[in-house]
């Protein structure tokens with residue numbers, strides 16, 4: 001019963017480099033079930049892409065080193081996406097750097113400024129990658145409360161030292177909160193006063209259900225503050241459901257991109273031209289609006305099945321791929337252990353997040369209907385035992 005919890009706690013014991021709690025939990029589940037268990041732990045949606053991509057011509061792509069900043073065709077496709085889907089004014093490919101997923105983008109930015117950063121700041125709870133980067137680069141860490149409607153950047157960042165680098169994640173993992181335009185504007189105002197560097201992690205921005213301006217909001221506000229350094233990180237992992245391609249990108253002024261490119265060359269030399277070619281195809285055929293509708297329907301389906309459980313509390317998320325569900329800590333841990341031990345279903349407790357607690361667990365609705373129905377049915381079974 002206690003095992004999931006104990007392992008999560010052991011993971012956060014200070015500064016020893018170690019794998020994230022997610023990796024440790026996956027290892028444990030895979031050793032319990034060598035034949036496979038239902039891992040409802042990843043935050044990417046599942047779509048059927050295979051029909052869209054013709055890979056027959058890709059072999060020749062494996063036979064050269066492309067540019068460290070990314071294939072020009074892919075940089076162009078990303079720039080086109082920004083103007084087409086986010087209504088941004090013309091974006092030059094020189095403002096885009098291709099990376100090995102958003103994690104690599106985050107690492108590259110932090111590493112570029114490593115020696116002049118008094119602190120690296122991130123929300124709690126949040127994606128464990130921010131803490132991992134700070135730890136591995138030995139940059140002092142600061143935490144601020146994850147945003148919600150009441151969240152105020154001025155108090156969240158009040159003790160931040162001049163020059164700190166702040167990660168902002170919207171839609172937020174794990175709460176699904178999407179910053180509104182006033183909050184984004186206030187972030188920039190405070191950043192201008194404290195000379196903060198901003199990194200907007202927008203990996204879930206194709207799934208914003210109901211806010212004005214949607215995914216364009218942080219880019220639009222950034223244009224009002226040309227003197228605040230703001231970098232945007234995105235990837236195919238979440239928005240297109242393709243984490244295995246390991247394609248991410250940074251959007252930034254071209255001078256910053258030139259600095260980050262040095263980091264890419266030093267860390268991975270360049271990205272695979274094979275996966276970059278697949279990524280470009282995906283961009284050309286991406287049914288973004290349809291994917292949003294699919295995700296909206298999946299969220300509705302999960303809420304229909306669990307929304308009336310008296311033991312579970314959650315806010316309907318404004319975006320993203322997950323529900324952040326609250327209950328008694330003992331209930332959460334016994335539910336998650338029961339699902340794993342009796343039904344080979346792995347869900348993540350809140351402690352798998354930076355600063356998260358086990359009064360929460362994460363339920364993902366990015367899956368096809370049958371899996372949503374299965375996990376909801378098992379949760380209902382647990383409460384009706």
Ligand SMILES: Cc1ncc(COP(=O)(O)O)c(C=O)c1O
Nearest residue numbers: 101102103127173203235237248
């Ligand atoms: C908020 C957030 N940012 C970044 C990432 C990393 O994504 P990628 O697969 O592109 O490295 C994740 C993965 O879970 C995430 O949740």
